[in-house]
Amino acid sequence: MRIGELAALLGVSTRTVRHYHQQGILPEPPRRANGYREYGVRDAIALARVRRLVELGLSLEEARDVIADDRSRALSEILAELDADLARQEHEIRLRRARLAEVLEGARTGTLGPDETASPELVALLRAVDLPASKAAAWDRDLLVLMDSMGTDADREQAFGMFGSLAADPEVTARGHEFYRRLDELTDASPDDPRVAPLAAMLADYSVEHLLAHTGLHDWEPGMMEPFLDGLAPAQAEVVRQAMRLIARR
Known part of the structure; x- marks a missing residue:
């Protein structure tokens, strides 16, 4: 997917995604032969993780360290962690x-x-x-x-x-x-x-x-x-x- 599709998927602006690239928080994929950068599932998950960490009060520097650690983890493990976090959020939202x-x-x-x-x-x-x-x-x-x-x-x-x-x-x-x-x-x-x-x-x-x-x-x-x-x-x-x-x- 292109940067606009990635941003829309997570409900942010393309400017936000580019800012995370500039800060070294979100890895920027290389350009392909067509001149465009193509983002995949792991990129979408990394962006979702960044947004959630910022919501929880972590600084961008702290979020950068977490995302860097995620690169060595299995995708299934990260997905399971995100799913558990969403379940907690759902429960809290219902109570509120x-x-x-x-x-x-x-x-x-x-x-x-x-x-x-x-x-x-x-x-x-x-x-x-x-x-x-x-x-x-x-x-x-x-x-x-x-x-x-x-x-x-x-x-x-x-x-x-x-x-x-x-x-x-x-x-x-x-x-x-x-x-x-x-x-x-x-x-x-x-x-x-x-x-x-x-x-x-x-x-x-x-x-x-x-x-x-x-x-x-x-x-x-x-x-x-x-x-x-x-x-x-x-x-x-x-x-x-x-x-x-x-x-x-x-």
Whole structure:
């Protein structure tokens, strides 16, 4: 497979793969007679290992040593180790999703309290922010709950302070309600509906003007929201995807 196919297989960019080559972490295959580098199964496994090691908090230098050791190991042994790690991740994700489902239900029913399931800041924010009764607004609220349940104290303090100040501005609140209304209108629309692109541009402008200005996060990956789009209709999810691509270009 070519470098683009390898990158797509592991959900990274070709720039990331080339960076790992430059750092000496991922061996770079020689060019063939056709001028292209061809990657195989072991290359894909090595890239998967690098990504996982980085997720676990290892530095690139430490990951380089592990990948170097892998070259002397049997492929079947490495695959078995990856499979065991995926099984552990699957178990952990199931536990976290079950816990999150409890928190989300509490948020929906208004019974969420300032105990170990949610911070007092989230409870106060949900009471203060007048979100409309819509599926799009409920999706936004679920993201807030997810942020609260999995973020650090510093993340929560910054995020809830930001959202609280935005909610206190009537003009900003009106724009948010208008966005939710237009997004709900796309519930039964197709992803190529002509209303998608203008609404995506509106969301991108709003995010750059308010969210990014407060957080300073300008290195957004276009696919970072993909895991959270299952709860949206196809056209609604396309709005978020296009907005993320627009933000990434700014």
